[in-house]
Amino acid sequence: MTYTGVVTGAVRLAAASLALALALAAGEGAFASLPRSSPTHASASSVAPAAGDRPQLLPAATGPLVGVPQIVTPVLDAGPYVFPVYGPSSYADSYGSDEPGFSYQHGVDIFGELGQPVVAVAGGTVFSVGWNRLDGNRLWLRDHQGNLFYYANLSAFSTAVRNGAHVTGGEVIGFMGNTGDTGGAATHLQFEVHPVSLLYLGDGGAVDPTSYLESWQRLAGLPFPVATGWAPSPPGVVKAPEPGAMLLGSSDIASGGLGVAERG
Numbered sequence: 069m070t071y072t073g074v075v076t077g078a079v080r081l082a083a084a085s086l087a088l089a090l091a092l093a094a095g096e097g098a099f100a101s102l103p104r105s106s107p108t109h110a111s112a113s114s115v116a117p118a119a120g121d122r123p124q125l126l127p128a129a130t131g132p133l134v135g136v137p138q139i140v141t142p143v144l145d146a147g148p149y150v151f152p153v154y155g156p157s158s159y160a161d162s163y164g165s166d167e168p169g170f171s172y173q174h175g176v177d178i179f180g181e182l183g184q185p186v187v188a189v190a191g192g193t194v195f196s197v198g199w200n201r202l203d204g205n206r207l208w209l210r211d212h213q214g215n216l217f218y219y220a221n222l223s224a225f226s227t228a229v230r231n232g233a234h235v236t237g238g239e240v241i242g243f244m245g246n247t248g249d250t251g252g253a254a255t256h257l258q259f260e261v262h263p264v265s266l267l268y269l270g271d272g273g274a275v276d277p278t279s280y281l282e283s284w285q286r287l288a289g290l291p292f293p294v295a296t297g298w299a300p301s302p303p304g305v306v307k308a309p310e311p312g313a314m315l316l317g318s319s320d321i322a323s324g325g326l327g328v329a330e331r332g
Contacts (some may be wrong), residue, residue, distance in 0.1 A: 125152050132266055135155065137164035137172055138275045142263040146190050146213035150238050151286040152259050153178050156184040163276040174274040175260030176281070180257045182223060183295060184244040188235040188286065189217055197231050199300045203258065204247025209235070214264035218274075221248050224297030238291045247299075 132138060157180040165173045188194075192211040199205050203220035207229065210216055223245025228235070235241055246255045261280055266273030 091200050100233055121323040132269060141275050141279050142265050144215050146211035149189045149284045151284045152186055152189050152254060153257055154187055154287050154290055162279040175258055176277050178259055179254055179256045180244050182245060185240045186219060186242040186244055186257055188237055188239050188241050190237045194229055194233050194235060197229055197285040202249050206297050216262040218260035221246055221250055221256060227296050227298055238287055240294050243297050
């Protein structure tokens, strides 16, 4: 190769390098003019995590979760709502805790006295009034928006309650007890909230009731007379109060404390 050829090749290489540098500079300017967006992450609501996973271990989510305790508490619009137990009671935020026989606790336990009146949190319709081995005497309440509320471990039902009965917020629908498989827990009401927007998830649509309970008004008095109580007596189990067994009325509660249901 001649000296002239070497010089010519070097000139061409320099020109190519300069052109490449100019092209890259132009490209950076073009990219800089495009709008930027944050990286896209898969929504936790589209993932079905294993039962027992906890929300705080999952990717951030603003929608419903599958197979784990919910982190959303939708607004309930069929109120006004009232606290589900009349009289002194206590509860802790046990939603999402491990529970034998289930992957986790779907509600909270509200502790009180045997026979303490349990009231409808809002006006609506009661259904599935009856007994099962796990939850004892239980019923469901559907409010006018379609939200569902579950009451379990009752000692008895109000005689005003039957499948399809319409009730008013604050009306006594049952009495606190410890029927069912309670694992030796003290007398309590198992209470769950199932917002209408999450019913498609079945039992997994239950949300933490705590924020609702904290905001709902506790009744200073019962707006309706307390009816007598009744309960089914399934064969082979501890006998619940007989149908018609008297539970103390509102006047007795005001003057002498909460009544106690007789247990056979």
